[in-house]
Amino acid sequence: MDKLNRFFWFCSGAHIPTLEKYPSEQNKYTGIGATIFFTGLFAALSGGYAMYFVFKGDDLAIIFAIVFGLLWGAAIFNMDRYIVSSINKSATTNKQLLQATPRILLAIMIGIVISRPIELKIFDKEIKERLKVSYLNGQRAKIDTLNKVFENKYQVEFGRLNQQKATRDSLEKGIKSDRQKLNFEIFGNKTTETSGVMGYGPYAKRKEAEIKQREADLDSLKTNIGKSETFIDKRKQFDGLFTEKLFTAKQQDSLANIAGFADRNWALGQLKFNADGTRDNNTALAVTFIGLLFIFFECLPVFVKLMSSRGPYDFATADGDEVAIYQSKKDKDFEIEVADNIHETRVDSESTKRKEILKGKAYRDLEKHDWDQE
Template sequence: MSSIKQFLWWCAGVNEKTLLRYPEEHSKYVSIGATIFFTGLFASIAGGYALYFVFSGSENSIFYAILFGLIWGLAIFNLDRYIVLSIDKTQSTGKQFFQALPRIILAIIIGLVISRPLELKIFDKEIKEHLRVEYLKQQRATIDTLNRTFENKYLVEYGQLSTLKNQADSLESSIKTSRQQLNHEIFGTKTEETSGVLGYGPYAKMKEDNLKKQETYLDTLRSRIQTKESQLLDRKAQEGLLDQKILSDQGLDSVINIAGFADRNTALSNLHKNPDGTVNDATEYAVIFITLLFIFFECLPVFVKLMSGRDTYDNAILSQKTVNNYESDTNVDVEKQALDKLKGHRIDVAIQRRMDKLNDDYENSKLS
């Protein structure tokens, strides 16, 4: 018999000497053992990757992943092996199911926990793209919030700047109109504001002087606006607002690569939501089906044992247990009867022991 078959039988928890008498059942328990083994192996890989993901970037991340993966895989393997061994095939289907129910519940929890890190790896590209969009939104929102806070803090200064800009805009419009009137006056165009006399006369001279005054005042306003803007810009620099910039593509890639579990998990949960608010059913169902697959795989050893019918090996084990139980009970009766028969002799020995002790005490008292 091959060592692989023996190993898989051991994984299934069978009594090898008993099973050897029933060749028709060999393949069945090889399959059960293989299911338990591969479930443990898969749990080891999934658990190891989960911890590697948690400690990603650490020098000892691989060591922790391997160590935790082995411990986790052995724990799941041992648990599956025990549950399969503890299912009594001589009981009814309902009782067998209730025997396996704690393991099924635990398998669902384990499947949910273990499937998440692997889902994060499966949808890694989509998660990174989602994080890129979210991080850009967060950066813009942060910068907007800081700017609004700064504007509220210097509300008076911004009000003065706004007043100056409004005056400058109004004056520019007025200068444009005055320049047009001056041209009309020089070229003799008759309007409500011009004399209609061709040439550079007194009215043209007056309008030109007025235009120069407006332009001089506009230059003053622009100078004041520039000074006020420079003051506000300096205060922004002092408070660090100018250091807040949108990250470049390279900077975003660096931030995304070191994103923690919480951000990636949130991104995966929102992956099925499109920017316009609609839901991508294909992505949502894909995540659900992968989770269900892990849960089913964790429950598989129990399901295999539950689905297998009662066979000759189960009957042989039941018979052996009955014999062992009867032998154990018989041994108790034999020991009880032996103790009963020895009761008189034990009493004589106890009496003699007490007599010897009394004699010793009497001799010691005489010497003293």
């Protein structure tokens, strides 16, 4: 337990030799350090999970996820440790709040970043179902778009085919009606267009000849329709429309399993809405509160440091900082004084040396003058 406490003290950014002198402060910094440690741990798991989906399918995906997770967790841990340890408890309340404001904003951003991959894992099943629907709708929209583009490309051919089909339907309907009238004439049914006399008379023979001619025209028209449809089918095959099909259930499962981080993140946002576009308040609240939980967890060490009263450890560290500042200033002043003395000594030495040189030169000039006189 002693080693564990010292580890959490290190996580809190406390000065361990000073903290050991004040037992009443140790539990507070153990709690702060534990919160920072577990925040870094969650960050490592979150970052590793996110990176795993980035490289999913690669043989080294797990190794990449572990390495990035450790680096990301260490970065968040170091940042949290700095945020908490940099709050100066010797300052006034307003100044502490001012100091903590950017740190709280940074903690909120870190909480959002950490919570998102964990939310993806919590709602993994629902995300996969939403992705399946999305992929199926996307494939259907793709096929519809391709067909629309194809129809626009061969608009003349489709227009001719549709006209032929309309003529075929009209002929089939007319032949069916005429065949019924012929039967009425043969069997003696009295109508406005039949004589009512039973038998195969001249009218019946003429009507049957007309029907046969129209059936021949219909067969020729059907042959032309078949040729037009064959041409369009070949063009569809050439343009690749036959290869585009709706995904099967197995294909949907496969696509959902290999979905990347961006697709899963999009699907998580779509969970807040029902299929008809209305808002799903239950899921939206669940996603929101999970994010808020991690944000609060990330901000908790800062709040604990702000809410705690100034204890003996804070006084001791503040006094130590003032002593260090005073000693540093004193050492600096002493260095400046020593430098000034060295400079003055050097100047005096150079002045004395210059005087001696001038004195020796004057003496040599005097001797030379005496020698010239002699």
